[in-house]
Amino acid sequence: MSLFIYGTSTNTGKNFFSRQNRLDFFLRGYPANVWVIGNNEKGALWLAETNGVEKTKAEAQAIVDAEITAAQTDYDALSDEDRRFLTRPAQVTLP
C-alpha cells in the first residue's frame, strides 16, 4: 500500500481541514489545489467529503508542474524592477 493518496480539492477556507484532520492523517498542500494525503481511511474520507478528485501520483505531479511552469513564465515576463521582490518559482517534487 502506498503511503499517500493524491488528489485535487479546492480550499474553501475555514473548516476545509480541521485540527482533528491534521492529527488523524498527513496532509500537505501544493500549487493548483493538489493535496498529498496520508493513506488511511480518514484521509480518504476527507478527500471525498471535500469533493476532491483522486489522482495518480503522476497526474498530481503533472498538475503541479503545469502550474509552476505557468508561474515561471509569468515571472520571466516581469521587468527587472518587479523581479526584485519575487523569487522564480521552483519545481516541486511530490513525496
Add this chain to the structure above:
Amino acid sequence: MTTYKEIFGKYVRSVSSDPPAAAGEGEIWYNTSSNVFKSSVPVGAWSSGGTLSTARSYIGSAGIQTAALGFGGYIGPFTNETEEYNGTAWTGGGNINTSRQLIAGFGTQTAAAGTGGDISPGPITSTEEYNGSSWTSVTSLPQSTSGAGSTGTQTAGLVAGGNFSPVRTESFEYDGSSWTATPDISPAKLVGRMAGTQTAAIFFGGQSTPGNPSITANQQNYNGSSWTTGASLNTARTALGGSGTSTSALAYAGEAPPGNSTATESFNGSSWSTAPATVSTARDRVGSAGANSSSALLFAGTPPTTGITEEFTATATVSTLTTG
C-alpha cells in the same frame, strides 16, 4: 532520585475515570479502570482558516488568531488593502494611505501600527496607525527600512533591522507619538520575526544579507535597554511567520533552502523545540499573528502568491503513557 511528588507537589493519583484534559494538564495519574498511567499534554495542530480576499505576499500583520489584521503587501503592484480576521473569515478594513510591502506591523486589530516598508524605488519611513476602521499617518520612523522585525502595542512598540541593502542594525521604540533610538541589534538582519513586548522581546530568524546563504537561526533578546544573543531556531529560515511572547512563542513556515518550510517550532523562554505539527502549505513572505505558543495564525505568502490561512491551536489532550 527525585520523586514525582517532589516535582509536582502531589502523589500520583489513582482514579477510576480521567479528569478533564485541561484540569489535568501536566499531571500524571493512574486510571484504575483501564489499568494504565495517563497524563494530559498539549497537542498542537494546524487547521484551515478563512482565505484572504486578496492573495498577496510580504503582507503587514498584527493581532492574535481570532482578531488579526493584514495590510499592504505585494500583488504585482503594491497594495493598500487591509483585511480583518475574526477567527472565521476575513473582511475588508480601511486602506492604508501608502501602498507598500514589507511593513513592520504591531499592536491589535483595533489599535495597530505599521511602519516602514518598500515601494519603488526603495524603503520608506512612513508610519500609520489603525483604529479599527481607518489608517492615519503619524510620526515617521527616523530611519527608512523595510522588512524590519516588530512587536508590541500601538503605544509601546519595538522595531529593529530590516532593509535589503544595506541590512539595518538600528532599533527604535515607539510610544504612540514619537520614536526613540535604542541599541543596535547584532548581527543586522531583515525579514526575521519578533515576539513579545517593547521591554521583553525576542527577534528570531531572518537573513543578514539579501542572498540565501545568510539565512539564519539567530535569535536576539531585548530587555528594554540592550540586545543579547539568545537561543537558536532549529531550522534556519527567513520571511517566516512568528508570534507570541518572549517566553511563549512560535516560529513557522518561511524560506529554509532548498525550499520553503512547513516546520513549526515552539519557544519556552529558553529554547526552541520542533513541534510535531506542520503547516499544511509551505510558503514564505507570510503574515502572522498570535498570543502565545498555543495559538497562532498564518496567512498569505508565496510561491505561488496565496491568501490561504491556517490556524494553530494546542489544546490539552489525555494520553496513555507507555514505556518502551
